Amino acid sequence: MARMTTPPAPQGVPPRGKPGRRLGPILSGTGPAHRAWLQPLREAFYASGMTLGELHQRTGWPKSKLSELLRAAGRYPRWSFTRDVMTGLHWSGMSYEVVRLQWVQAAREANKRTAWITACLAQSxxxxxxxxxxxxxxxxxxxxxxxxxxxxxxxxxxxxxxxxxxxxxxxxxxxxxxxxxxxxxxxxxxxxxxxxxxxxxxxxPKDNGRPTLIEAAFDTLALKNSPDPMHQITESMTLFRAISHLPPRQLDVTVLKHLRGLTDTQIADEMGISLAAVRSTARHARRSLNALLYPQHHQGGTPR
Known part of the structure; x- marks a missing residue:
């Protein structure tokens, strides 16, 4: 009489662990950078055979929060939370440095501010x-x-x-x-x-959603050398308010060239663009500023 054997589990299906609430799938809309570290972490959770309750006992984090992290539900998790779950699972699938890199990439993918990312890293x-x-x-x-x-x-x-x-x-x-x-x-x-x-x-600081450069108007060479400081302040404030309305690359080139005194070559080296691009951008910026400051002479609209 042939011995009965247990058929192997189908590929791709996580092994059954102890009884407990079944972990739901990763939510749709989760970005590829987030999935890059989350999917291996979920696989480590399944392989451990632990329940969310047991993972809670190891990490101290509530089961609801653990479920959210493992499904990419709610807000993007802080690094300390992610690291605690890695530690609780004794995860050795990827190195600490690789997971940390992927966490940072995913935080940027989630449009997290640099200040938030670095604060999370500082906590750890x-x-x-x-x-x-x-x-x-x-x-x-x-x-x-x-x-x-x-x-x-x-x-x-x-x-x-x-x-x-x-x-x-x-x-x-x-x-x-x-x-x-x-x-x-x-x-x-x-x-x-x-x-x-x-x-x-x-x-x-912002003014109607744009970076304000008004304070910089009080620290210009023109103001220091002006025989009429009050008039120069008003003129500089108007100019700097217009500068803040420039497109991103024009704004950066103008700030580096005229506020910081960098040469065109230095600007190209800092921004990682060609020298020709710097000079072309500077010309467009001058036209844009003229259109913003003297709209009556530029009925055709502000150049790009």
């Missing part, structure tokens, strides 16, 4: 990476090359040296975590500049 002690011995030498060289000009750009919008320096530190912390992505991008400088721009403008 991951914001000190830029000072560790494991930092790549090419990252160090990049930071040394660009830090001063990044800070000058940030200062134009944030005005406080402390706030500007903090923003730039956060940029380089995030850039270090994303360094493999940055190196694989079309242009490293352009990738890093976008991080800087997002970080600075999300923290800059």
């Amino acid at each position: 002690g991951d914001s000190t990476l830029a000072d560790s011995d494991a930092v790549p030498l090419d990252y160090y060289a990049f930071r040394e090359m660009h830090q001063d000009h990044y800070t000058a750009y940030a200062l134009a919008f944030l005005r406080s040296p402390v706030t500007a320096e903090k923003a730039v530190r956060d940029v380089f912390t995030l850039l270090l975590l994303l360094w493999p992505d940055a190196l694989g991008s079309e242009r490293l400088e352009r990738y890093a500049w976008q991080l800087l721009r997002e970080t600075v403008l999300e923290r800059a």
